[in-house]
Amino acid sequence: MLLTGGGAAAQAPPGLALRWLLHRCETGEEGALQKEVRAYRAALEPVFIEAVQRGPARKLVGDVRRNAARQFQQRRRLLTTGEGLGFDAPSLDLARQVTQKGFVDQAERDFVISYQSQAVAGLGITAGEPARQLLRKLAADPASPLQSSARRALETLPPPAQPPDRSKN
DSSP states (O other): OOEEEEEEEOOTTTTTHHHHHOOOOOOTHHHHHHHHHTTTHHHHHHHEEEEEEOOOOOOHHHHHHHHHHHHHHHHHHHHHOTTSSSHHHHHHHHHHHHHHHHHHHEEEEHHHHHHHHHHHHHHHHOOOOHHHHHHHHHHHHTOTTTTTHHHHHHHOOOOEEEEEOOGOO
């Protein structure tokens, strides 16, 4: 990932894009990570566009599914007796009806949307014209699960950079 500016080329730090895409808001860290993304916006914008369009890599999705399957097994053990969980009998019965496949599939869907939503938020920082075009398209699509994320990102965009006025020279 190359960033050009002022005649110099700079490469985004390894893993920065993935760190952003997997980021979950934690107090204090958000501002520092946003600054880092902003500093390498030209290099990161195509990565974020691809993340929106293609979603996470298969390996990441596989990792999420394996972790969700492990969590489901722990959940199943806890729900066997239900003691100490604070659920009434109908709620406990409802929780026991969730299948492993349903649990794992939901974890995957949640992860993919979260990953893509972070990419959309990243496009709100990179703010190049390709990012703006994609954000406008997503914001206008009522069927897109990313519509509200795109609208929020559009609200945070600075005005587009104006080309220099060469007629005054």
